[in-house]
Amino acid sequence: MVATQSKTRADLNKEIKARKQSRKVKRTTEGRYTYDKAVQEAESHGFNVIRDEAAWNAQAPVRPSMRTLRIVDRNQICLNSIMSGDARPEAPSEEEKAASNAKRSKSHKDRDLGQKNWHEASGIRAALRILDPEGLVETAPLPDSLGGDFQLRLKASENLLFAGGQAKTGTGSGDARVNLHVKKKDGEAGECYEGHILLGVIYTIADRDAALKEMDTFDVVPEVVVEQIFLYQSAADLPCTSLQPYPRRKKNDKYGDTLYVVGFDDDARLCRMRETFIRLVQERATWESEQLWFAMGPSTPNTCVSEQHASEVLNIKALAELVGFAALRVPERQNETVDVIWRLNDDDVRIGVKTASTQGKGFGFDLGKHPHDEHCHLVFAFYKNANGKRTHVSVISAGRVYAEREVQVKHEAFCWSKTNNEDVLFETMVDLTEPDAKDSLIALVMSLMP
Numbered sequence: 312m313v314a315t316q317s318k319t320r321a322d323l324n325k326e327i328k329a330r331k332q333s334r335k336v337k338r339t340t341e342g343r344y345t346y347d348k349a350v351q352e353a354e355s356h357g358f359n360v361i362r363d364e365a366a367w368n369a370q371a372p373v374r375p376s377m378r379t380l381r382i383v384d385r386n387q388i389c390l391n392s393i394m395s396g397d398a399r400p401e402a403p404s405e406e407e408k409a410a411s412n413a414k415r416s417k418s419h420k421d422r423d424l425g426q427k428n429w430h431e432a433s434g435i436r437a438a439l440r441i442l443d444p445e446g447l448v449e450t451a452p453l454p455d456s457l458g459g460d461f462q463l464r465l466k467a468s469e470n471l472l473f474a475g476g477q478a479k480t481g482t483g484s485g486d487a488r489v490n491l492h493v494k495k496k497d498g499e500a501g502e503c504y505e506g507h508i509l510l511g512v513i514y515t516i517a518d519r520d521a522a523l524k525e526m527d528t529f530d531v532v533p534e535v536v537v538e539q540i541f542l543y544q545s546a547a548d549l550p551c552t553s554l555q556p557y558p559r560r561k562k563n564d565k566y567g568d569t570l571y572v573v574g575f576d577d578d579a580r581l582c583r584m585r586e587t588f589i590r591l592v593q594e595r596a597t598w599e600s601e602q603l604w605f606a607m608g609p610s611t612p613n614t615c616v617s618e619q620h621a622s623e624v625l626n627i628k629a630l631a632e633l634v635g636f637a638a639l640r641v642p643e644r645q646n647e648t649v650d651v652i653w654r655l656n657d658d659d660v661r662i663g664v665k666t667a668s669t670q671g672k673g674f675g676f677d678l679g680k681h682p683h684d685e686h687c688h689l690v691f692a693f694y695k696n697a698n699g700k701r702t703h704v705s706v707i708s709a710g711r712v713y714a715e716r717e718v719q720v721k722h723e724a725f726c727w728s729k730t731n732n733e734d735v736l737f738e739t740m741v742d743l744t745e746p747d748a749k750d751s752l753i754a755l756v757m758s759l760m761p
Contacts, residue, residue, distance in 0.1 A: 321575060324560045327486040334396030344375035349390050357400030358393060359383040429526060431460055432643045433535045434480035434512035441537060441571075441581070442588045450476075453603055454627060455645040456620035458613040459507045462603050463592045474595035475507040475603050475612050477546070479554065483513040483538055491541075491554040498546030503615045508591050511541030511554055529649075529661070529686040530642045540571045542584055544591055601636055604628070626664040626693040627651050629701035633749050648684040648713070653756075660688055660756055663709060667692040673728020673736070684713040688760055690725075692735075705740045706755045 339355045340348040346367045350360050361381035370378040376394070379387035385402055392398040403411070432452070439450065449466045453459050459475030479491040491511050497504045514535040516522055522533035539556070543549060550565045559572045562580075570576075571584045598612050605628045607613045607621055616624065627650065631639055638654050642661075653660040663684075665676040676692060687709035694703040705727075712725045727735035739759070741751045 324558065327558075331395065336394050336396050338394065344390065349375065349378070349380060353380055353382075353388075353390070353393050356393060358388070359400075429522075429533060429644045430480045430482075431478045431645065432532045433522075434514055434537075435461060435476075435478045435510065436532050436643075437514060437535050437537045438478075438510060438512045438540050441540060441573075442542070442585055447589065448592055451600075452641050452643050452645065454624055454641050454650065457603070457616060457624070458503055458505070459603060460645070462598075462600060463508070464596050465589070465593055468593065468596070470593075470596050472596045473598050473600055473603055474592050475598060476510055477504045477507040478510045478512065480512045480514070482516060483558070486558055488555060488557045489513050491556075493546050493549075494553045495546060495549040495551065498543075498548065501609065501614055502546075504546045505614050506595070506597075506612060507545060508595055509541070509543040509546045509548075511539075511543075512537060513539040513556075526644070526683065529683075530644055532643050538573055540584070541566070542569055542571075542588060542591070544595070601631075604636075605631075622666045623650065623664055625695075625699070626666060626691065626701065629693060629704070629743065630662075630664070630691065633743060633752065646682075648681045648687040648709070655753065655756065658760075660760065661686060661709075663687050663690045663712075665690055665692045667694045667705065670724070670726050671728070673726055673731060675724050675726030678713070678723040678725060681713055684709060687713070689756060701743060703740050703742055704752070705735045706752070706759060707735055707739060708759050708761075710761065 336352075336356055338352065340351055342348075344352075346364045349367070350362070353360050358380070359382060361383055363381050366381060367378055376391045377389060379389050380393075382388050388398050435450075439448070447465060447467070448463050450461050450463050452461050453475070458477065460478045461476045462473040463476050464470070464473045477493075479493045481489040481491050483489040491513075493504070493509065493511070496502055498507075498509065499505065514537045516533070516535055522535075525531045525533045539559070541554065541556075546554075548569075550569075556566070556570075559566070559570060559575055562576065564570075568580055568583050568587070571581050598606075603612050605624060607616050607624065613624075627639070630651065630653070634653060634655075640652050640654070642649050642652060648663050649661040650664045651662050653662060663681075667674040668676060674692070674694070681687075690707045690709050690712045692705040692707060693701045694705075695701050707725075716723065725732075727733065729736065739755055741748055741755065745751070
């Protein structure tokens, strides 16, 4: 069922327009703005202008209404901000600045802009309920920081290949512009999202505290209320250089049927988007699941993966080669401490993967941020040779790795050597080249599982 709002987008648009009209300043000059007219307008409304026509002319070819004027004891102010009433003649007091900062901080918290680990998972799930209410499409998340966020295929199709999907999400409300952080060039040949279906979702979080509490349970995806859905064959099909939309005000804007707005667009447009979604999944299903997980470089689904994330992907690949790809899956909530889940003896083993790097006379890895580390069972630290091949892995209890330190340091790390945490180097290390490597790994995992 599509979630509805107490006010439709059309009602909100009328309210926004009325507020803007009420603030608008009455013009005292006529015709196209010149520098003299701009100064006259600003001064007639109480602004103390510093005369600098050269600075005004230097802003060409920007149209006059969007050029800035120099104001005494103020930052430069755009003429449009003066005439729209968005800027006022007197500078805000320190008390007003403090109140604005507090309001901005509250808005930041209310919109959950500082907690993004679960945003994409929630946005994807909520949007797919609208785009695929009958459950015709099979989806699964992909490892973090690849070209796609999730894989898709039609359940009834004889084609066993998958399409890759990249999701961009943002929280929105009122007349706010939302930046979904994706550019048209990202979908072009050789760029990071080449070949992936682009799904953009703008939503609201009905109860932020309840949503964050849900995350105390492993891999629970909090519910959100969808406002807008964008759907493109790839980012290269965006009608503009980047996707930073304002709320839709006209049914036939530049986004057309690539955007569906709940409570504003009609059911016919939603039906067309659903048909497009099924068609795109069918047409773009050209990759094996393992290719979407592990293939990197030109002519693959993952054309530009960072060195750090590529190392993590190769660690997971080494694990898959040992225990079987079908035994692995990734969590719905990306960018947390658990990177991969191994189904072993009908139980889930939640694993964080790391690359063992040389640190002094031993090895170690940086901890960085590790949100919800309480959900992680084990850390697998992989060793690699000069050619990048994974040769060994140490199995370490996550509770040990992420235990709270008595002494706080700027850059946390977990290290081991012949004299420090030596069991990691000897007793919990598996040689991946040995014939019994899988059995040795299983034995270690079973002995260390909480």
